[in-house]
Amino acid sequence: MTNFDELLKKIQNEEIKQTPKWQFDLMNISSIAFFLLFVAIGAISFSIILFAIQQTDFELLSHMGHSKLEAFLSILPFIWLFLLVAFVLGSIYALYKSKKGYKFTFTKLIGFSVGLSVLFGTMFFIGGGAGWFENAFALRAGFYESIQNKKEKIWQNPDKGNIAGYIQNVNGHIIELKDFDGKLWEIDIDTAFVPPSVFLEKDEKIKVTGIIISDNKFNAEGLYPWGGKGMRNKMRRKMKGQRQKKE
Amino acid sequence: MYISEEICKSLDDKEIVSRSLEDMGYFRCIYLRYEKSLKRYIFKISNFSNDEAEDVLQNAFLNIWKNLNSYDKSMKLSSFIYRIVHNETISRWRKTNADHNLKEAIMNSPSEEESEEKINKSKYIQNILNKMPQKYKEILVLKFLENMDYEEISNILKIPEGTVATRINRAKKSFVKISKI
Numbered sequence: 067m068t069n070f071d072e073l074l075k076k077i078q079n080e081e082i083k084q085t086p087k088w089q090f091d092l093m094n095i096s097s098i099a100f101f102l103l104f105v106a107i108g109a110i111s112f113s114i115i116l117f118a119i120q121q122t123d124f125e126l127l128s129h130m131g132h133s134k135l136e137a138f139l140s141i142l143p144f145i146w147l148f149l150l151v152a153f154v155l156g157s158i159y160a161l162y163k164s165k166k167g168y169k170f171t172f173t174k175l176i177g178f179s180v181g182l183s184v185l186f187g188t189m190f191f192i193g194g195g196a197g198w199f200e201n202a203f204a205l206r207a208g209f210y211e212s213i214q215n216k217k218e219k220i221w222q223n224p225d226k227g228n229i230a231g232y233i234q235n236v237n238g239h240i241i242e243l244k245d246f247d248g249k250l251w252e253i254d255i256d257t258a259f260v261p262p263s264v265f266l267e268k269d270e271k272i273k274v275t276g277i278i279i280s281d282n283k284f285n286a287e288g289l290y291p292w293g294g295k296g297m298r299n300k301m302r303r304k305m306k307g308q309r310q311k312k313e
Numbered sequence: 314m315y316i317s318e319e320i321c322k323s324l325d326d327k328e329i330v331s332r333s334l335e336d337m338g339y340f341r342c343i344y345l346r347y348e349k350s351l352k353r354y355i356f357k358i359s360n361f362s363n364d365e366a367e368d369v370l371q372n373a374f375l376n377i378w379k380n381l382n383s384y385d386k387s388m389k390l391s392s393f394i395y396r397i398v399h400n401e402t403i404s405r406w407r408k409t410n411a412d413h414n415l416k417e418a419i420m421n422s423p424s425e426e427e428s429e430e431k432i433n434k435s436k437y438i439q440n441i442l443n444k445m446p447q448k449y450k451e452i453l454v455l456k457f458l459e460n461m462d463y464e465e466i467s468n469i470l471k472i473p474e475g476t477v478a479t480r481i482n483r484a485k486k487s488f489v490k491i492s493k494i
Contacts, residue, residue, distance in 0.1 A: 069344070069348070069367065069370075069371065070341050070344040070345070070348075072371070073344070073371055073374055073375065073378075074337070074340075074341075076371075076375065077337070077375070077378065082375065082378075082379065083379075084334075084378065084379055084380075084381060084382060085379055085380055085382055085383070086382060087382040087383075089382075090380075090382055090383040165385065168467075168471035168472060168473065169467065169473055169474070170473060171473045171475055171476065174473075
């Protein structure tokens with residue numbers, strides 16, 4: 067009896083079956099699907115980190131005695147940093163475990179995973195998806211405090227010289243501002259710095275630095291746009307208006 | 314169905330795989346074509362005894378048969394087969410961690426009648442290989458004793474081709490260093 071005959075006998079006696087092709091195909095598709103899924107979650111996490119950076123008032127907060135890092139960390143929900151690291155590692159593993167994954171060097175594996183997460187994350191952020199997604203997540207996940215909420219808390223601090231809210235009225239150098247608790251403030255902007263990005267329109271959301279004078283009066287040193295969605299459109303509208311006036 | 318050696322010789326690797334998936338008899342062609350070289354490979358990287366090598370080879374062929382559907386036709390069949398045999402050998406080698414006698418291993422090796430000089434040279438090389446780390450030893454065997462190219466080695470060991478080149482260089486240096494001791 068030859069070695070092959072013995073093998074054949076074993077296969078027949080023990081009824082050993084071949085693994086079907088669909089199982090291998092499923093494994094290959096799964097590893098690619100997992101790679102893409104992990105890249106997508108990594109990209110969303112990265113876009114929200116970009117959104118947090120955008121929403122951090124580095125200059126203003128550092129003037130208030132906070133370091134830039136402290137300012138960023140105070141607003142960054144760490145869950146996204148954790149998810150970014152976890153899913154980038156997951157995508158590296160999924161890519162390595164794909165059919166031809168072993169062909170990639172470690173540097174290429176990292177490059178592809180990080181590169182795709184950063185690329186798609188940046189695109190998602192530029193498209194305005196990060197703020198929307200983060201907000202939608204905050205509404206559904208009770209344990210999670212949104213970046214906007216954190217930012218509002220930082221700016222709801224009149225005793226420390228910062229306040230924010232919606233403009234209700236503009237009367238000469240006095241503006242009426244409703245803060246996030248619904249309290250009305252009279253703000254004197256006579257000597258305040260007002261950048262072109264602040265339009266002093268009703269319902270405009272702004273940030274104010276300055277000194278508290280009394281229970282509902284505030285002397286402004288600077289006015290700033292709240293930032294984020296819609297600001298660029300407003301700026302464009304304003305510039306267009308100025309051009310039309312000149313013509 | 315019994316498939317004769319003549320029929321096997323007339324078929325290329327890819328045809329044999331396709332037919333083996335339909336008719337188990339054609340699997341004999343793969344066995345006949347690769348049995349000797351695979352056994353030689355097992356000896357070179359493991360120093361197993363003849364019985365152990367045959368046992369490893371039988372298990373490896375069983376795995377080849379079970380996983381034949383996973384064979385990717387873009388790579389050589391030899392790469393697919395060597396990969397399975399390699400993994401089976403390393404897995405067994407780790408389990409037993411056997412300290413085999415070099416002389417016994419060489420005497421058991423299925424080589425044809427060799428001159429004394431050839432045997433001495435082969436003993437000398439095998440002796441050095443045995444003193445090398447496993448990852449260097451296996452890559453030198455694949456490159457210089459099995460005459461495989463970088464792509465095949467990459468497919469067998471599942472490492473990038475760049476790593477194959479680097480590892481061969483390091484293995485060569487290690488070989489020279491050990492040979493001088």
